[in-house]
Amino acid sequence: MADSLFEGLTEAQREAVAHVEGPILVLAGPGSGKTRVVTHRIAHMLRSGVYSSQIVALTFTNKAAQEMRSRVERLAPDSTVWVSTFHRFCARLLRAYSNLVGLEQNYTIYDTSDSLQILKRALQSEEISTSHATPEKVAKAISWAKNNMVLPERYEANSHNAISSIVRDVYPEYQRQLRAANAVDFDDMLMLVAQMLQENPELRAALDERFRYILVDEYQDTNLVQYLLVRSLSQQYPNLGVTGDPDQSIYGWRGANLNNILDFEKDFNQVKVVRLEQNFRSTPNILLVADQLISHNKRRKKKSLFTDASPGQPVRMLTYTTSHEEAQAIATRIAAQVAQGKRRPRDFAIFYRVNALSRAYEEALRQQGIPYMIVSGVEFYQRKEIKDVLAYAMLMNNPRDDVAFTRIVNTPTRGIGKSTILKLQVHALDQGISMMEAAREAGVIESLSKRAAVAVAKFVSLFDRLSLKINEPVEDILGAILEQTGYRAQYENSDDDDDVSRLENIDELLSAAREFDFQHPEDGTLERYLEDKALVNETDNFDADLDRVTLMTLHAAKGLEFPCVFMVAIEEGLLPHERSKDSDAQLEEERRLMFVGITRAQEELDLSTANQRDFRGRRMMTVPSTFLFELPREEMDFQAALPRMVSPASDWEDVHEIPPDDFSQIGESGDFSDQTPSNPPEPPTKMLITAAEMVTGPGSARPKSDPNQFHQSMAVLHPTYGLGKITSMSGEGAKRTATVQFVTGPQKKFVLAFSDLRPVSKT
């Protein structure tokens, strides 16, 4: 039946879609329609008589899962195919079979910072000195072990590595304390399920049968545990379909093992291999550059990428004298194209290797009045007030959760100080009980003063009162926490802007809880709600609908595409990064990173370097990346970015040599803009003028503003952050401060008398 599922597909794509039984490896080059193939394949399986309950599709991120789910739904509206992240899949299995791995069904999922608390405690109780290794480093090493299925008792220290001996000593205790708290860390979720399947052959066989068809997306990013997991569920029914591209594996540093995809054909019998090599995204010129670069990697599977698109413009390679000029030139180019109506801001993206580089481009864009957004992975931190409130809920759900207990026993303050908490902890450890249980025995703990014991007893009764509500709707539970603990009260009636915003965040949490209750009329348990909270990251801050230039790291760019891409700072030490240069494997990963960046571009691609770069507050001479010498230079457009540059490609190797007089520029003082020949950018057309445009020139001595002219909700301008709005104010006279929410994202607090804030006139 040549049905609609195959319409418009290439030969290779059809081949993959048509495959139902047995293992299949789909090697999907960039822009080759991979998701389309996977979703159509699922739909085809369903039409071929496979029950949707027998299929599970695993992804890494919630975003990918969501995307796949909605696309499957479109093709097969009433199917109940389970599309899930690895972690959520494992979370469910752990709930069902918790007893097999020493957990209770209501176990807690610790995030990275919670786990770190446990680790610090474990380091303390084992009396291990961390003077030569931070807890963070130890945590990383433990995570590595867990990703590689190394159980605590099997861990062996490496004599060359100081951290590994610490890990050997602390890993078992860390794991004990997690189990004592009835908690798991993220890595446990996968490792424990894998362990459970190894130790319980009947269960493994049953689940293998239940999940007869398993699909794994981004297979090149799987680690050993994930590999063991899917392999053990594909024994009697080896219908494992994996999709990925070894050339786009950029997460080796967090445990991804390239061997999984490279050896897939060895791991299973009669593997069907389909290569998706036709690219539907980029021009041949861009593809050629990508292909030449990646051909320098050894550990890969060769693919020949091709496209039907017309050649398009050559890829440009630009060398600037300074990073400042690089940023200016990019911003000017974008401004000009937008002004001409040729492109919109959202058509452009700027990619860099490290977040710390973003500033220069931000500033240049701001000066040009171009709207932009930064997609950054660092703003992930959880807000304190949210974590506090949820900690109460977590403790209700799992009273053994010592991290939650420690967090809220004195929040808001109720006279239970550090030493009291420590005494409770010691008592708990002695008796082999949880801190909550220890708190119940406060009256008989000798070391505790009468006063402390009373404070603790009061807390316990408060907690018990709250716990009565555990089966009520989540919104009611959180509401009760906020009222009965006095948590809300401590922030109410406060003028402080931080407190105001805390209350706003709390209200948002409540309305999200209401939404959860609404969405889960049947299974809206607190347990379920907390699992959602633990496994979903709400800061999905990339909104493709906004008409803004996108700034992001190369890692963040994976999976996206833009008509016009600028890849910047392609210099030794940055790309490849200096910390990646000691091994070939890491160097190849850096090359893949560049490959990923290049292949995001649909029509235009600019690669650039600067001879001098301002970075981390210092000015440094740079060396162009070795990767640049691996590109098809004859096919590219080498441009002198500035009058001073040597332009022809033949002289290009000389460009990075520093003319003697250039050293005069190296110094700690002085603004670049003084030295650069000023070629003022074309002023953008009127419709483009944003607030930043109105800022007076850099460094001009402007009198500070009178604090009294500011008021709540006023639009203001800052020379660095651009346009913003005053969300709240506090203090008086010289100490009067304003909190400003900037349109570019950040929220900052200013002492008005000393700030460079200016009101925006309404004219």
Next chain:
DNA sequence: CTATCCTCGCTTTTT
């Protein structure tokens, strides 16, 4: 206990 000072160190990031 909390505010502020100072030191350190510094890829990439999801769950």
Next chain:
DNA sequence: GCGAGGATAG
């Protein structure tokens, strides 16, 4: 150059 986290003072 900047922010997190520890130390110290009030």
